[in-house]
Amino acid sequence: MCSQEGEGYSLLKEYANGFMVSQVLFAACELGVFELLAEALEPLDSAAVSSHLGSSPQGTELLLNTCVSLKLLQADVRGGKAVYANTELASTYLVRGSPRSQRDMLLYAGRTAYVCWRHLAEAVRSEDERLQFMQGLQDVWRLEGATVLAAFDLSPFPLICDLGGGSGALAKACVSLYPGCRAIVFDIPGVVQIAKRHFSASEDERISFHEGDFFKDALPEADLYILARVLHDWTDAKCSHLLQRVYRACRTGGGILVIESLLDTDGRGPLTTLLYSLNMLVQTEGRERTPAEYRALLGPAGFRDVRCRRTGGTYDAVLARK
Numbered sequence: 668m669c670s671q672e673g674e675g676y677s678l679l680k681e682y683a684n685g686f687m688v689s690q691v692l693f694a695a696c697e698l699g700v701f702e703l704l705a706e707a708l709e710p711l712d713s714a715a716v717s718s719h720l721g722s723s724p725q726g727t728e729l730l731l732n733t734c735v736s737l738k739l740l741q742a743d744v745r746g747g748k749a750v751y752a753n754t755e756l757a758s759t760y761l762v763r764g765s766p767r768s769q770r771d772m773l774l775y776a777g778r779t780a781y782v783c784w785r786h787l788a789e790a791v792r793s794e795d796e797r798l799q800f801m802q803g804l805q806d807v808w809r810l811e812g813a814t815v816l817a818a819f820d821l822s823p824f825p826l827i828c829d830l831g832g833g834s835g836a837l838a839k840a841c842v843s844l845y846p847g848c849r850a851i852v853f854d855i856p857g858v859v860q861i862a863k864r865h866f867s868a869s870e871d872e873r874i875s876f877h878e879g880d881f882f883k884d885a886l887p888e889a890d891l892y893i894l895a896r897v898l899h900d901w902t903d904a905k906c907s908h909l910l911q912r913v914y915r916a917c918r919t920g921g922g923i924l925v926i927e928s929l930l931d932t933d934g935r936g937p938l939t940t941l942l943y944s945l946n947m948l949v950q951t952e953g954r955e956r957t958p959a960e961y962r963a964l965l966g967p968a969g970f971r972d973v974r975c976r977r978t979g980g981t982y983d984a985v986l987a988r989k
């Protein structure tokens with residue numbers, strides 16, 4: 668029956684089994700098969716490989732034979748037993764220390780990228796997921812937005828730009844609390860489009876939306892830039908780069924308001940902030956920071972008069988001036 672199915676069916680099976688081929692490659696790299704065979708003085712049989720690697724005899728033999736079939740290993744028979752050695756492909760690309768080694772890339776692909784690809788369908792369906800994330804973020808500002816925005820008097824700043832402002836929920840809380848002010852919400856195009864379709868901030872005439880990449884594109888000129896739950900997504904180096912860009916765009920006499928959950932000075936509390944920091948570790952390249960760590964980012968970017976205020980709520984405020 669298979670033979671009647673023709674080329675289409677063969678192609679389909681090849682695609683469907685592609686992940687198994689990748690996993691054989693990743694597993695052999697992870698276990699150190701290619702290193703072991705590179706360092707051995709002669710080809711090794713599967714019992715020797717499994718004993719060196721501490722792996723199961725049966726699983727190891729199967730893996731080695733599959734690697735032979737994939738041309739990653741070659742097998743010869745000596746004394747009635749199969750012995751294995753690296754092929755040229757493996758010696759060139761899979762062994763640590765080879766000048767053309769791709770081993771680290773394969774380990775990354777196997778450990779990290781492969782796990783993310785498990786969620787490809789959800790990612791493609793992501794408008795729903797993004798919308799849900801934005802709704803989740805908005806929920807907090809409905810309850811805590813006014814408190815955090817009242818930590819400092821923002822009335823001297825008539826034009827506010829909320830960078831990475833998402834749905835516009837915080838901008839909306841801002842124009843309600845400070846009736847004299849207008850706000851620009853700056854975010855990536857996909858987020859701005861969802862905000863315009865689904866969130867009420869876009870109907871408020873005091874709020875406008877601006878699409879862009881805050882690491883690359885020109886930032887709108889404003890008196891005050893808000894960065895709420897943005898810096899915690901990024902490494903110190905990327906935060907510094909962003910803060911320098913904000914400093915350059917900011918009007919003289921203007922300021923920056925960083926809204927984040929502040930860690931205690933010794934970095935050992937509050938528990939909620941520590942948990943958020945672990946959440947950042949799992950999901951992003953960032954972390955939560957202490958007041959001193961925010962000062963150390965803001966000062967070198969050019970900002971002065973850095974003041975930190977704990978609100979008693981989930982999020983705190985750091986205001987600095989240009």
Ligand SMILES: C[S@@+](CC[C@H](N)C(=O)[O-])C[C@H]1O[C@@H](n2cnc3c(N)ncnc32)[C@H](O)[C@@H]1O
Nearest residue numbers: 804831832833854855858879880881882895896
């Ligand atoms: C954790 S969310 C915080 C959203 C909002 N400030 C809040 O507190 O609810 C981070 C925001 O930064 C935006 N963002 C990430 N990278 C960006 C970039 N390169 N340029 C502009 N916005 C970006 C995301 O789209 C997202 O809306």
